Amino acid sequence: MEPSILNCPRCGTAHHFAHEALNLSVCTCGALLRRNSGKLEPLPNSAISKPVEPLQPGSTGSWEGRSFTLSGRVRCQLEGSVFNYWALLFDDGELALLGEGYGLYVLLRPKGAVDIDSGELDHLKIGRDQTVNGVEYTATARDSCERWEAEGVAWLPLARQSFRSFVLSAAGGGELWLFEWARNEVQSFDAVWVNASDLHFVNTRPSLLGEAVSMPCPSCNKTVTLQGLPYAQSGACAHCGKHFRRNDRGTITKGDSNGEYSLPDLPLGSKGRVFGADYEIVGFAVKEEQNAYHARWREYVLWNEWEGYAFLSEFDGHWIFLRERGEGPAIRQPAPDTLVFDKEPYQKYNRYHYKVVFAQGSFPYDIDDVESTEVYEYISPPEMWSCEIDKRACFAWYHGQHIAGRELSKAFAHNGYLPPKQGVGAVEPRAFIAPGKIALVAAGGIVFLLLLHLLLTWPSRDHVLLDENLAFDNRDTVSLSRNDIYLDRDQANVEVEVWSPVTNSWVEVSTSLIDKRSGQEYGLEQGVEYYEGYDGGESWSEGSRHESGYLTAVPSGNYLLQLQVQREPMLARTDSARVRVTYDVPMMRNFWLSLLTLLGWPLVTYLRVRSSERSRWYNSPFTPFNYDEES
Incomplete structure (x- = not known):
């Protein structure tokens, strides 16, 4: 293990290295020193003379509850950009790199050896798959640092004049960074992208604009x-x-x-x-x-x-x-x-x-x-x-x-001119809902409506109060009554169903429920009619021989049930009619009406969104719309 305190060969100043991997230090005399085999040796690289960034050696912070200190950095001149690699030392002794520049922050933690050499990196193609240690990645970036300078006590393995870096992205998320410090000296790092606010920095430089x-x-x-x-x-x-x-x-x-x-x-x-x-x-x-x-x-x-x-x-x-x-x-x-x-x-x-x-x-x-x-x-x-x-x-x-x-x-406190909007912008949120989301919301609404319907109708009992076949004989009107009809729910419906074998005729049933105590009457008129014939050699028909109607929200109590059944007075007489009165019946009609109303929303929304999307995609070479056919 190398000593942690070494003296500058030029001025004798003592330099402390808080971790055995830290290998660069900038002296007060201006020399950039590399720790090598228990001694410090000057390097031709420059020390950063006019630092302007808010982070500085000695800045502290925390990440996921772990405190750390930044001891120094290497600032790399890449092709068309500048990027910093800070030596980040956690209080528990772990050493990592913090990549930083242009508002981007990436925590790089050493991962270990990799089964890839410099020859393979030479032929690494961006956008193509690359397998490393049995895991498949997609190569997304590569850079070459040809010149670097340092500040504080930094970490740059081997500290050669140049090195290469490669970024590999896993399909399931996560990134692997590879650094080629020298030929066939490749080190891997797990990468976690973070925001400055995630790191809770303190002891930073005053505000500067570079x-x-x-x-x-x-x-x-x-x-x-x-x-x-x-x-x-x-x-x-x-x-x-x-x-x-x-x-x-x-x-x-x-x-x-x-x-x-x-x-x-x-x-x-x-x-x-x-x-x-x-x-x-x-x-x-x-x-x-x-x-x-x-x-x-x-x-x-x-x-x-x-x-x-x-x-x-x-x-x-x-x-x-x-x-x-x-x-x-x-x-x-x-x-x-x-x-x-x-x-x-x-x-x-x-x-x-x-x-x-x-x-x-x-x-x-x-x-x-x-x-x-x-x-x-x-x-x-x-x-x-x-x-x-x-x-x-x-x-x-x-x-x-x-x-x-x-x-x-x-x-920006700007009171002057800004260009007026024309058409629909590429990401303007006007009327935009992805079709998949429309379908998802509609499906969710249907499931909710069905569950609500089941919840409300689960206790319904379908209790038959009366089921009679009534013969007209020689009469056109037949009456029937039932005493002591007891309804025991606070409010419930009563269904009246009518069947009759009518042909080119009709039958009508008048139903009354009379509260014996209050005299309140609940009435319903329900009929059936059916007509058929020929027109131009083709048969036709209309109507139905079975119909039903409802008395809704009938309160509990003792009731008198009265029926009056009437047929059309004509030669083609109907002989009979069947009437069934049922208490507390699940009403599917409300469900279907609600369902139709619910389905109207996604339809209208889809048409509105489609119209807006046609305008949005008009200038796109990848438009899904055919404007010649739809114009």
């Missing part, structure tokens, strides 16, 4: 500022439109120029609170799809010290708030038509390449190097996932949410 570099524009010589270094990768002069980029050595070089001029509706420098975080607008761009549509949209770059970058995208007056997410969906190439994330299905809405036709301010990407980026958009209003696949074939996922223009005007 480093701002001001310089004369090489085109117009006016002062321009690149805000948010080192995370900002490019910018554009607000005076002449000249573009600037930051290369992997940190040097600012000039790029292309704006081909046209566009004025942002939300001014740069505006500050506002969006979805619970305070942001400043630091960039504005107009982008154009490189396809047959050449659709243009406007995009604002927002910055928050903890949440990182966010984007406001506006098209035809419809606004979407987007943030990069590390734990995006895992998809294979070619991109599927549907993806599911957190059990929510998203439909492919768009696919395109794009270019920047106007830019102003600062950007976390190179605005002159985007035309090779392919974008896939999946929607489930009011949300979406946007997947950007860059020239390295790496996936970057952005989660989007609809936000109303009036909310942005209020958030």
